[in-house]
Amino acid sequence: MPKAPIPPTRREPLNAQRICDAALAVIERDGLDAFSTRKLGAELGCEAMSLYHHFPSKAHVLDALVDRLLGELPDPPAALSPAQRLRVMALAWRALAHRYPQFAPWLALHRWNSAAGLTLLERLLTCFADGGMNTEQAAKSLRVLGYYVMGAMLDETRGYGSGASAVSPVADEAVGQKFVAVSQAGEYFRPAHFDATFELGLGALLRSFGLEAKAV
């Protein structure tokens, strides 16, 4: 007589892909600070310790997530000018932060020294070189553009949830009375203005690079 079939409640075996999917879901649902190996295990129907068979640490899971998201970024068509290609990549990079606002801080602050990150850096540096820059100009311009996009990603998303706001904020009424300029400017700090504001700085920086338009 054959053995009884395994109970139907027996779940799929774990793998890196499923763990990453679940991690991103937990982070976007509960926030990055509340993300723990134990909670991730519960989400997957296993013990937290089972994860260590697929990743050496919690940080490795988050890094795998970064690599996956970086790998999704587009390679802009070569027909575009260098400045246009840089614009496309900057906007796609920023868009990732808006798609995963809770994960954004890890995404933005992570160094691009993984394979996917280095591939992107190479691609970006090529844009500057194609625009006529030498190595030094390209490296510094890349850094400048990176500072700007990274700061925007963090500033635009931190309001969404993860609690980096002051613990003892000044009450809104007091702001209106004592900080008139801030109070009036507040309207333009809202999400409705994010795209236009980002474009303002992005355009200024790209123009300042003086990249030669590539013949199409």
Added chain:
Amino acid sequence: MPKAPIPPTRREPLNAQRICDAALAVIERDGLDAFSTRKLGAELGCEAMSLYHHFPSKAHVLDALVDRLLGELPDPPAALSPAQRLRVMALAWRALAHRYPQFAPWLALHRWNSAAGLTLLERLLTCFADGGMNTEQAAKSLRVLGYYVMGAMLDETRGYGSGASAVSPVADEAVGQKFVAVSQAGEYFRPAHFDATFELGLGALLRSFGLEAKAV
């Protein structure tokens, strides 16, 4: 007969100032992630719980630190042009991150909705207004400049210690072989070039704002 004097080992009573001093010392010594209320208590020679008599939570201690550091930022002389005043404030803000690199992530990501923060925002917005901008232009330009400075602060300091680098970095030799442009650019990513790189973007953004020079 009078009571015996209190033993000389009895320490100073706690106060907010001493707690903040110790917190900053612990953070810069051990890193922001390793900063805990228990460790702060040990540094001060008291139980972790004693801190709660002076601050309602650990986050409040860190916020008090932000407020103190923001309060140290200079108010540039009115004789300077609006663009020059903005430059002075941007550099002073960035300099704080370099003075306290471990604390920099909290400093940079914290919203300026405390009294000290709002005072600074008011001062910055006044520069844009003095340069001829209306409320909308001033608000958006402030945001743009903030993105840039914030990103630079984080990017320049994260290498110093708190471990936001990839957990599985590509080995240096492999970078040299497979990512030639990145490898060559690496020289210009070093701290020796931080000031010049930051100036590149700062100058570009300030010029793009088209602020009128104020007669001196």
Added chain:
DNA sequence: ACCTGAACACCGTTCAAGT
């Protein structure tokens, strides 16, 4: 008023054991 100690509900990770 100021501080303590035990306790609660969590963490990430190690280790020996199970199947």
Added chain:
DNA sequence: ACCTGAACACCGTTCAAGT
């Protein structure tokens, strides 16, 4: 090979108690 359960060394914070 893959997963588990107990355990270790931590967290932030609550609470009742001490002086």
